[in-house]
Amino acid sequence: EVPLVESGGVVVQPGGSLRLSCAASGFTFDDYTMHWVRQAPGKGLEWVSLISWDGGNTFYADSVKGRFTISRDNSKNSLYLQLNSLRTEDTALYYCAKDVNREDTAMVFDYWGQGTLVTVSS
Amino acid sequence: EIVMTQSPATLSVSPGERATLSCRASQSVSSNLAWYQQTPGQAPRLLIYGASTRATGIPARFSGSGSGTEFTLTISSLQAEDFAVYYCQQYNNWPPGTFGQGTKVEVK
Numbered sequence: 001e002v003p004l005v006e007s008g009g010v011v012v013q014p015g016g017s018l019r020l021s022c023a024a025s026g027f028t029f030d031d032y033t034m035h036w037v038r039q040a041p042g043k044g045l046e047w048v049s050l051i052s053w054d055g056g057n058t059f060y061a062d063s064v065k066g067r068f069t070i071s072r073d074n075s076k077n078s079l080y081l082q083l084n085s086l087r088t089e090d091t092a093l094y095y096c097a098k099d100v101n102r103e104d105t106a107m108v109f110d111y112w113g114q115g116t117l118v119t120v121s122s
Numbered sequence: 123e124i125v126m127t128q129s130p131a132t133l134s135v136s137p138g139e140r141a142t143l144s145c146r147a148s149q150s151v152s153s154n155l156a157w158y159q160q161t162p163g164q165a166p167r168l169l170i171y172g173a174s175t176r177a178t179g180i181p182a183r184f185s186g187s188g189s190g191t192e193f194t195l196t197i198s199s200l201q202a203e204d205f206a207v208y209y210c211q212q213y214n215n216w217p218p219g220t221f222g223q224g225t226k227v228e229v230k
Contacts, residue, residue: 010215043223044209044221044222044223044224045158045166045209045211046218046221047216047218047219047220047221047223050217059217060217061217061218062218066165082165084230095165095166100168100171106171107213107216107217107219108156108168108211108213108219109156109158109166109172110168110177110178111168112166112167113163113165114164114165115165
């Protein structure tokens with residue numbers, strides 16, 4: 001089993017900010033690219049961002065580019081997502097997910113957390 | 123951005139019957155196609171990657187096929203726990219790794 005536990009989801013006003021965290025265990029965290037994937041209520045899945053195993057490369061969906069920042073602390077086996085300038089359309093369950101490949105990025109997600117809910121509302 | 127289209131949106135199947143789900147890409151994704159299962163209130167679970175390789179622990183009743191732009195997920199004999207939403211995802215051209223809109227498999 002590969003527990004991934006997200007936290008940090010709250011209700012926030014449009015324009016606000018928050019930081020999500022994901023605590024990982026059960027695997028060698030610093031060997032794997034990690035991702036954030038979100039799911040709006042009743043909707044499908046949308047990939048948000050990735051960070052390579054060493055933190056050297058990051059990518060973002062166009063919908064969040066310039067507003068969200070992904071980071072990781074390999075000494076703490078933790079993944080983060082800083083969300084700024086939030087919009088109502090950012091309301092979603094945010095999952096952290098592990099990439100299937102070691103020291104590579106496949107963009108295939110073999111383990112997922114249970115998600116943390118971000119609600120953007122006035 | 124590659125657009126993934128799944129059909130049908132809802133599939134009504136009786137337990138024990140076969141289910142066939144389709145996924146089409148707007149351009150070729152080679153065999154870089156994954157399938158995920160999501161049951162209500164749960165996180166998605168990886169079923170298939172490389173279009174046809176079952177992920178660890180996935181039962182043999184799940185099989186994937188196809189390449190290029192046309193893909194199929196087949197569940198040979200539906201069990202109670204298989205009624206769920208299924209998503210395909212291409213990872214040939216990323217970012218982003220785009221998902222289809224999902225197919226809901228429901229009890230007939």
